[in-house]
Amino acid sequence: xxxxxxxxxxxxxAVRLAAGHLPSPQRWSAPEIQHKADQLAGWTAHxxxxxVVIFGASMADDGLDPAVIDRALGKGRAAYNASLVGTPLDxxxxxxxxxxxxxxxxxxxxxxxxxxxxxxxxxxxAASNKAFRDAPAARAMLGTESLWQRATRLAGDVxxxxxxxxxxxxxxxxxxxxxxxxxxxxxxxxxxxxxDGLNLTEHNEPYNVFLGQPVTPTMRRNELAGDxxxxxxxxxxxxALLRRFIADLQAGGAHLVIVDLPMTAEAxxxxxxxxxxxxxxxxxxSDLATAAGVPFIPAGVWPTTYFGDPVHLNGRGxxxxxTALLPAIESALRL
Numbered sequence: 001x002x003x004x005x006x007x008x009x010x011x012x013x014a015v016r017l018a019a020g021h022l023p024s025p026q027r028w029s030a031p032e033i034q035h036k037a038d039q040l041a042g043w044t045a046h047x048x049x050x051x052v053v054i055f056g057a058s059m060a061d062d063g064l065d066p067a068v069i070d071r072a073l074g075k076g077r078a079a080y081n082a083s084l085v086g087t088p089l090d091x092x093x094x095x096x097x098x099x100x101x102x103x104x105x106x107x108x109x110x111x112x113x114x115x116x117x118x119x120x121x122x123x124x125x126a127a128s129n130k131a132f133r134d135a136p137a138a139r140a141m142l143g144t145e146s147l148w149q150r151a152t153r154l155a156g157d158v159x160x161x162x163x164x165x166x167x168x169x170x171x172x173x174x175x176x177x178x179x180x181x182x183x184x185x186x187x188x189x190x191x192x193x194x195x196d197g198l199n200l201t202e203h204n205e206p207y208n209v210f211l212g213q214p215v216t217p218t219m220r221r222n223e224l225a226g227d228x229x230x231x232x233x234x235x236x237x238x239x240a241l242l243r244r245f246i247a248d249l250q251a252g253g254a255h256l257v258i259v260d261l262p263m264t265a266e267a268x269x270x271x272x273x274x275x276x277x278x279x280x281x282x283x284x285x286s287d288l289a290t291a292a293g294v295p296f297i298p299a300g301v302w303p304t305t306y307f308g309d310p311v312h313l314n315g316r317g318x319x320x321x322x323t324a325l326l327p328a329i330e331s332a333l334r335l
Contacts, residue, residue, distance in 0.1 A: 027137035031190035032085055033095070035180055036197055037137065040103060043080065052079040052329060053106035054197075055096050059261045060112025061085050061191070062199035063313035068322040069329060070196070080104070081197035086189055088125040089117045089238050091132040093245045098141045101252065108332045109254045110325065114261045114311070115271065115281040116228045120235025123227065187211070202308030203315040210309065217266065220310050224270040232277050234284045246292045255332035257325060258289045262299035262317070267310035295328040
């Protein structure tokens with residue numbers, strides 16, 4: 001028994017010493033969510049309470065730059081981008097209400113939205129929402145853990161051997177260490193991030209180039225028309241979810257700014273009814289903002305020079321868009 005205990009103690013000490021070089025155990029449904037959860041875990045201790053937190057999906061993830069807000073406010077790290085690539089609105093709201101807002105208590109919340117978040121006909125939404133809810137960290141957040149899952153989580157709180165057990169099964173973890181972002185096509189769902197949450201995948205890309213390779217309009221059409229824009233219509237259920245989300249944020253003391261994220265003319269052409277669908281989406285968001293009494297920024301159609309692809313802004317576009325929001329953000333902070 002003494003030998004067994006000694007071996008366990010040595011193993012525990014070894015893992016604790018190595019923990020700083022190990023990747024975090026994957027407890028969320030996607031790598032980016034895990035990276036952002038890791039960043040947020042120590043945010044207030046290192047930076048204090050943030051003035052501004054940004055929520056949205058991939059278009060907000062790389063299109064709203066916290067560093068631009070930081071420079072404008074002159075207060076160090078005052079903003080964080082908590083947007084999640086490839087995540088449906090339902091899961092974004094859960095992430096915001098149950099995880100991010102309770103820990104950060106931001107003064108201002110920026111919602112970066114688009115026709116994608118309002119479309120009720122995206123084929124993979126149901127599976128993505130289920131994967132999000134079924135992830136161990138989400139189950140703990142939502143109170144849906146089994147007894148075994150809860151016991152394992154609590155054991156991991158006191159034992160690094162238990163906490164890192166899945167990581168330790170992959171010996172190469174000891175060699176590559178704690179990465180922030182994938183490589184190659186893995187960057188799509190595991191993008192490199194700045195310390196304040198900005199997605200850098202297309203930060204330096206010119207239009208229709210991804211990972212240094214040209215992307216044809218046919219490929220983009222298949223990705224958008226056949227997936228995110230498929231059978232587009234403004235979902236009454238998603239509008240109602242946003243209405244409740246906005247009300248909950250306001251009840252908690254946050255001030256809001258709602259942004260209709262810009263797209264290229266090419267992206268608009270991939271919607272089933274083109275500009276009419278884009279206008280319907282913008283009107284739905286405008287109506288929500290008006291009803292809540294919050295600023296609404298309609299970005300509209302922008303030139304391709306600001307984009308890495310038809311819907312995702314590059315670094316120049318992100319800086320331009322965020323700069324355009326500064327008056328509304330600064331006004332909200334004064335309320």
